[in-house]
Amino acid sequence: MLLKFFRNKLTNLNRLTKQLVMILIDSISVILLLIISFSIRLDYFHWPKEDVIWLIFASPALAVPIFIFCGMYKSIVRYIGFDAFLSIFLNLV
Secondary structure, three states: OHHHHHHHHHHOOOHHHHHHHHHHHHHHHHHHHHHHHHHHHHOOOOOOOHHHHHHHHHHHHHHHHHHHHOOHHHHHHHHOOHHHHHHHHHHHO
């Protein structure tokens, strides 16, 4: 039931809104993956200190333009259905 609700909401959004949702999800994913990678590398949960935290939270400013330049958002949003979107999301997580 809840899945159908989200399916209908996401598929009825216009193209720009879908792109913005994807950019938001990608930004959050990049930040979380950097924190997780630091934790895996150091073998304990690592929350960055003041000298590195700005770099982690600024990383989407570097990643998102690269994704845009590669055309990820344009091609994915044009042809994606909800099942494909869900599959991509679950594979990234």
